[in-house]
Amino acid sequence: MSQLIITPLKHISRFMGISPNLDIAFQYLAQLKLPDVVPTKEPVDLSDGVKVNVFDYQPSQTNPGSQLEGHQKWMDIHxxxxxxxxxxxxxxxxxxxxxxxxxxxxxxxYEGQPEAVVNLYPGDVLVTFPEDFHQPGIKANDLPVRKVLIKVKVDF
Known part of the structure; x- marks a missing residue:
């Protein structure tokens, strides 16, 4: 069973204290105003173990479970x-x-049967830990997505 976190942005501070690097990322997220978020030219280091990237893209994948990704040293916050x-x-x-x-x-x-397919809308946060396999970019509609992706080095 996956151990990921799915929460509205307004509740992100509830998850403080899991790890120092996650705290840095959650503090960054807590101060964001979604209408003011603009793409970055390249990832920005918030600390040695926390990098943020903001980008626009068009989700195009249509087959959940066909291209799951997994990480060992870094967590993802979407x-x-x-x-x-x-x-x-x-x-x-x-x-x-x-x-x-x-x-x-x-x-x-990886490929395989997903446990769930989660719909993410503006203000939704999904945190994946190293044991969580995930496939972002699955098409929900025809609109482009602006996403904040934070890579957090495992420190617990």
């Missing part, structure tokens, strides 16, 4: 600032690795 996307989530007992782990990118790819 915040939809505008638009909508779906994200498939799963656990190790329901997936099969399809692309070997690349340590320099901290990523491997």
């Amino acid at each position: 915040l939809v600032a505008s638009g909508a996307e779906q994200m498939a989530v799963g656990s190790a007992d329901a997936v099969k690795q399809t692309v070997d782990y690349e340590a320099d990118k901290d990523i491997a790819f």
